[in-house]
Amino acid sequence: MTASASRFRTPGFPHSKFLQHSDHDWKFNNAFQYTLADGDCSKSEFVVEESERLCRETQERTEKHKLQVERKFDQRIADVNYWRQEGDKSIAKLEDSLDKLAHLKIRLKKAAENCKDPILACKKAMMERDKRLGVDMVQDKPQMEIQKYHILLEDVLAIFEKTIQEIEDQMISDRAAKQRLLRDVTDKQAALEIDTHASSCRPENKPSKGFKFDPDLMTPEKVSLTMADWERTTRHNIEKAEREVKNSRDFTPRTEEMLSRTYNDLTQQRLRVINALKDRLKELCDAQKNLEQRQARVQKQILDMEDTILKLDQAMERKYPSIELASNRMEGRRQRPRHELCRDSVDVELEEEVRYLSLSLHQLRKQKSEAQEMLRKLDQTRLALQKDIEVKKNSIYIDQEHCLNTFSNVSHIHH
Numbered sequence: 001m002t003a004s005a006s007r008f009r010t011p012g013f014p015h016s017k018f019l020q021h022s023d024h025d026w027k028f029n030n031a032f033q034y035t036l037a038d039g040d041c042s043k044s045e046f047v048v049e050e051s052e053r054l055c056r057e058t059q060e061r062t063e064k065h066k067l068q069v070e071r072k073f074d075q076r077i078a079d080v081n082y083w084r085q086e087g088d089k090s091i092a093k094l095e096d097s098l099d100k101l102a103h104l105k106i107r108l109k110k111a112a113e114n115c116k117d118p119i120l121a122c123k124k125a126m127m128e129r130d131k132r133l134g135v136d137m138v139q140d141k142p143q144m145e146i147q148k149y150h151i152l153l154e155d156v157l158a159i160f161e162k163t164i165q166e167i168e169d170q171m172i173s174d175r176a177a178k179q180r181l182l183r184d185v186t187d188k189q190a191a192l193e194i195d196t197h198a199s200s201c202r203p204e205n206k207p208s209k210g211f212k213f214d215p216d217l218m219t220p221e222k223v224s225l226t227m228a229d230w231e232r233t234t235r236h237n238i239e240k241a242e243r244e245v246k247n248s249r250d251f252t253p254r255t256e257e258m259l260s261r262t263y264n265d266l267t268q269q270r271l272r273v274i275n276a277l278k279d280r281l282k283e284l285c286d287a288q289k290n291l292e293q294r295q296a297r298v299q300k301q302i303l304d305m306e307d308t309i310l311k312l313d314q315a316m317e318r319k320y321p322s323i324e325l326a327s328n329r330m331e332g333r334r335q336r337p338r339h340e341l342c343r344d345s346v347d348v349e350l351e352e353e354v355r356y357l358s359l360s361l362h363q364l365r366k367q368k369s370e371a372q373e374m375l376r377k378l379d380q381t382r383l384a385l386q387k388d389i390e391v392k393k394n395s396i397y398i399d400q401e402h403c404l405n406t407f408s409n410v411s412h413i414h415h
Contacts, residue, residue, distance in 0.1 A: 087234070087238060094178040097245050112161060125146050134391045142280045149273050174245075177241040181241055277407065278404065298378055309375065319360055320361075
């Protein structure tokens with residue numbers, strides 16, 4: 001038994017096994033319990049207050065974050081919607097540019113098609129003019145103007161075909177830009193729908209059954225872009241589209257100017273060809289008229305020459321009886337007897353008559369020979385004139401029927 005326990009024994013009473021603590025222990029224990037309870041209550045009150053504060057703060061922070069998230073959603077939706085609308089505007093511009101380019105392409109194709117008939121006309125005209133004859137086979141002004149016209153048509157056709165190819169290339173670029181924008185606008189529309197749905201969602205009173213937060217959601221996607229990259233990509237697509245729209249628009253004034261210039265050049269050159277052909281036809285007709293006049297004159301000279309030869313023949317025929325008479329007289333007078341066969345004045349006169357008749361016949365024969373030679377030359381000249389007239393008729397027919405009429409039917413349309 002301890003000393004403290006012995007002090008509480010009451011003399012004369014037997015020791016009780018149930019009286020194990022002293023009054024001091026009892027009081028000490030009560031004080032200890034009071035202190036412990038008061039301390040726990042104080043701590044509990046602090047925990048309650050701290051819990052209430054923490055709940056309040058977390059709620060306020062949650063509400064604040066939710067408001068911030070909603071503002072960020074609104075801002076993001078506005079940004080995405082703005083760039084989507086800008087993409088739609090650029091797509092509309094590209095579609096308008098594609099329509100205009102398609103219209104220009106159709107006009108150029110029609111203009112190129114319109115060049116084919118004049119080219120065939122030039123080839124046909126040059127082929128027909130190769131059928132000219134003789135001296136008319138000349139590199140005259142109509143020939144040079146037709147060749148210039150043909151070269152101009154070939155050059156213009158090449159320009160049209162080159163421009164058509166450039167327009168087709170530009171249309172490919174426009175479609176590529178449009179496709180990029182369509183893909184971007186479609187993605188932004190999908191993002192808008194996702195963000196709009198996410199923005200409209202509100203927290204439920206209780207979490208879904210089986211909900212478990214995925215920590216991997218806190219790790220950004222490896223393929224995700226920064227905001228700067230996102231805006232730069234979107235802006236690049238729109239700027240690329242705007243450049244293509246500008247390039248497309250530049251085709252319109254350039255093509256209009258080219259169509260107007262080529263139309264004027266072709267029309268003027270066609271008129272030059274027609275005027276050159278008309279001038280040449282006038283020259284050919286004048287030449288044919290002059291040739292026919294000279295042919296008529298030569299023909300008259302031929303008739304006169306034939307009449308002259310006939311007259312010369314008749315003149316010679318008239319000389320033969322006289323020379324025959326003189327010859328018979330001279331031969332008869334040589335039968336005179338002896339001394340009567342003298343050279344008298346009759347002999348002298350007969351001889352003179354014979355010499356004169358012989359000289360006359362010689363002169364007439366020479367004149368006839370000259371007349372016959374002249375007749376031959378006149379006939380050659382007539383044939384040459386006739387051949388040249390036929391050449392001129394052939395040239396006139398070619399230039400009139402195969403050239404002038406053909407080019408008169410050629411027309412250029414200001415497409």
